[in-house]
Amino acid sequence: MENDPIVILKDKCVGCRLCIKACPFGAITMQDKLAVIELTKCTLCGACVEVCKFKAIEMRQPAATGAAAGVDLSAYRDVWIFAEQKDGHIQSITYELLGEGRKLADQLGMKLCAVLLGHQMAERTAALIQRGADRVYMVDAPELAYFQDEPYAAVLIELVQRHKPAIMLCGATTVGRSLVSRVAVTVKAGLTADCTGLAIDPETKNLLQTRPAFGGNIMATIITPKHRPQMATVRHKVMKEAVVDAARKGETLIEKVAAEVLKSRAQRVRFAPETETTTNIAEANMIVSGGRGLQAPENFAIVRELAEVLGAGVGSSRAAVDAGWIPYSHQVGQTGKTVCPKIYIACGISGQIQHLAGMSSSDIIVAINKDPEAPIFRVATYGLVGDLFKIVPLLTREFKKVLKK
Amino acid sequence: MHIVVCIKQVPDTADVKIDPKTNTLIREGVVSIINPFDMYAIEESIRLKEKLGGKVTAITMGPPQAENALREAIAMGVDAGILVSDRAFAGSDTWATSYTLALALKKIGDYGVILCGKQASDGDTAQVGPGIAAHLNLPQITYVRKIEEISAEHLVGERLLEEGTEVIRAPLPCVLTVVKEINEPRLPSLKGKLAAKKAQITHWKAADLQGEKAKFGLDGSPTKVVKIFTPPARQGGQIFKGEPEEIAAQVVAKLKDAVIAAGA
Numbered sequence: 001m002e003n004d005p006i007v008i009l010k011d012k013c014v015g016c017r018l019c020i021k022a023c024p025f026g027a028i029t030m031q032d033k034l035a036v037i038e039l040t041k042c043t044l045c046g047a048c049v050e051v052c053k054f055k056a057i058e059m060r061q062p063a064a065t066g067a068a069a070g071v072d073l074s075a076y077r078d079v080w081i082f083a084e085q086k087d088g089h090i091q092s093i094t095y096e097l098l099g100e101g102r103k104l105a106d107q108l109g110m111k112l113c114a115v116l117l118g119h120q121m122a123e124r125t126a127a128l129i130q131r132g133a134d135r136v137y138m139v140d141a142p143e144l145a146y147f148q149d150e151p152y153a154a155v156l157i158e159l160v161q162r163h164k165p166a167i168m169l170c171g172a173t174t175v176g177r178s179l180v181s182r183v184a185v186t187v188k189a190g191l192t193a194d195c196t197g198l199a200i201d202p203e204t205k206n207l208l209q210t211r212p213a214f215g216g217n218i219m220a221t222i223i224t225p226k227h228r229p230q231m232a233t234v235r236h237k238v239m240k241e242a243v244v245d246a247a248r249k250g251e252t253l254i255e256k257v258a259a260e261v262l263k264s265r266a267q268r269v270r271f272a273p274e275t276e277t278t279t280n281i282a283e284a285n286m287i288v289s290g291g292r293g294l295q296a297p298e299n300f301a302i303v304r305e306l307a308e309v310l311g312a313g314v315g316s317s318r319a320a321v322d323a324g325w326i327p328y329s330h331q332v333g334q335t336g337k338t339v340c341p342k343i344y345i346a347c348g349i350s351g352q353i354q355h356l357a358g359m360s361s362s363d364i365i366v367a368i369n370k371d372p373e374a375p376i377f378r379v380a381t382y383g384l385v386g387d388l389f390k391i392v393p394l395l396t397r398e399f400k401k402v403l404k405k
Numbered sequence: 406m407h408i409v410v411c412i413k414q415v416p417d418t419a420d421v422k423i424d425p426k427t428n429t430l431i432r433e434g435v436v437s438i439i440n441p442f443d444m445y446a447i448e449e450s451i452r453l454k455e456k457l458g459g460k461v462t463a464i465t466m467g468p469p470q471a472e473n474a475l476r477e478a479i480a481m482g483v484d485a486g487i488l489v490s491d492r493a494f495a496g497s498d499t500w501a502t503s504y505t506l507a508l509a510l511k512k513i514g515d516y517g518v519i520l521c522g523k524q525a526s527d528g529d530t531a532q533v534g535p536g537i538a539a540h541l542n543l544p545q546i547t548y549v550r551k552i553e554e555i556s557a558e559h560l561v562g563e564r565l566l567e568e569g570t571e572v573i574r575a576p577l578p579c580v581l582t583v584v585k586e587i588n589e590p591r592l593p594s595l596k597g598k599l600a601a602k603k604a605q606i607t608h609w610k611a612a613d614l615q616g617e618k619a620k621f622g623l624d625g626s627p628t629k630v631v632k633i634f635t636p637p638a639r640q641g642g643q644i645f646k647g648e649p650e651e652i653a654a655q656v657v658a659k660l661k662d663a664v665i666a667a668g669a
Contacts, residue, residue: 005496005623039495040468045633178547181535190627193530227627266544266575273569282567285667328586342667381642394653
């Protein structure tokens with residue numbers, strides 16, 4: 001069909017099956033000795049086009065008359081980052097976004113701007129400028145004191161329409177993902193989730209957004225060629241935090257919005273902070289995790305003791321959560337959280353693919369398991385084969401010594 | 406109340422293996438399942454129906470075989486299934502997907518609560534649920550771990566945030582995305598399985614939705630994948646065996662500097 005976004009040219013296809021092997025999505029099959037692409041599975045990644053030696057696969061470009069028509073890309077300038085704050089404190093993801101945003105802005109010869117929504121936060125703008133922002137757009141209102149989906153999205157939409165940024169970055173946090181999905185829909189922007197790599201294409205100046213998919217088994221690079229802003233959420237702990245330069249100068253613009261924009265149908269009734277853990281694992285530089293190998297809920301104590309000595313967060317495998325040994329908010333892996341700490345210590349976790357999907361991008365992985373064949377050892381920087389009930393307390397003791405605690 | 410649950414058929418990642426030679430996904434024989442997070446959304450929608458009365462409709466956008474996912478949902482207790490499927494939807498990113506699903510929801514019309522899983526296990530974006538809410542201009546509660554209270558006009562839900570639990574009250578209709586903690590999905594009953602077999606799945610094509618053609622599929626998708634690659638596989642490192650005292654001391658010595666740097 002001529003309107004299909006990708007087609008196999010039947011006169012050129014020889015049925016060599018190379019494209020089937022190349023397709024990361026299993027979207028190509030053989031029918032009557034010719035390749036057939038199942039369009040609903042295809043993501044148009046082009047892997048098959050590249051591998052075909054017979055030029056038998058053609059991809060169609062989006063129609064210029066499509067929804068993108070009329071977007072004047074040159075009207076959009078500057079790199080924006082959403083400055084996430086909680087209880088008036090700027091979150092560390094914000095500094096990571098400033099570090100990465102600064103690089104992109106410099107390559108494009110554009111300004112780096114931070115958007116800060118909150119209440120009575122005027123004193124906090126200096127920290128954003130010292131970490132690399134040329135300009136801070138601040139909206140101050142009691143309704144913005146803490147994150148609320150509707151007013152936050154409405155304000156951000158208004159600012160984007162008012163000032164037209166070329167790029168808008170946000171943390172891939174609970175708040176970030178809930179917020180910018182709404183914004184991107186309304187302003188008809190491209191949005192790429194959970195990026196671990198960002199770069200500027202030297203020719204087109206497009207933002208190259210690289211992200212893992214399929215639990216990190218494949219990586220995809222995504223662009224937003226014809227819409228602006230180019231929006232992305234960025235995985236926590238992947239980008240380096242911008243360093244403080246107390247001498248940096250920048251400006252703060254106070255933006256006003258109509259009262260209508262601040263309305264929220266959904267309302268917070270109350271907030272209960274997590275009490276179980278000392279450290280939130282999404283933020284943690286170090287995580288000590290326990291799994292089925294702990295055998296009983298009370299044995300999580302040895303994991304907690306090690307975590308405490310290190311100042312680490314406490315994580316868990318799915319098995320331990322399902323057994324009711326620890327709350328779900330600690331679960332690392334596909335149906336839990338994806339974490340990216342500097343050091344991840346897995347105690348009695350075998351390393352199912354779903355768990356690995358949530359932690360295998362950690363810098364250093366330490367695994368303690370009695371089974372030398374456990375899959376966790378295939379990703380571990382340091383693997384300790386043995387009884388965790390002996391080894392983990394010894395690690396606690398040794399770390400106490402070297403850290404002089 | 407009419408409760409609508411949006412689901413997606415995904416490859417079962419428990420099945421996904423990596424070819425050690427080429428470092429690519431081996432996809433042959435990989436079975437399709439309902440996205441794990443959507444199972445919790447299905448279960449919750451059935452529980453809401455049991456509490457409030459009314460009916461549950463499951464809706465999915467995907468290839469013709471995604472009908473199987475709808476039948477599985479019906480086997481669990483969902484009343485009806487709608488498959489939104491058309492070649493015109495090919496190449497949809499999250500913008501076009503949420504647009505298409507929002508149109509289908511408009512066609513359904515009388516929804517009270519719309520439930521989604523917090524994200525799909527293949528794309529991991531978590532963007533379609535809030536995207537639907539934005540297209541329909543509805544309030545949303547994402548990452549819901551408990552519905553505390555629900556009536557015909559409102560609900561109170563607990564949202565799981567990184568640093569705690571936020572309790573939110575929202576008027577209906579409203580979009581919820583749910584996390585695993587919310588419930589334990591039931592197994593299909595024999596009666597359910599029979600119902601699933603007999604059920605008439607409704608099929609909607611692009612022409613059945615009151616949408617703009619330019620906002621469907623590839624043309625309606627702002628993002629474009631330019632490259633797919635397999636990341637270099639993480640290599641296993643050093644293995645320590647032997648006396649616990651010794652290997653613990655060795656590893657602590659190796660980790661000391663990194664721990665001090667990470668703690669700083």
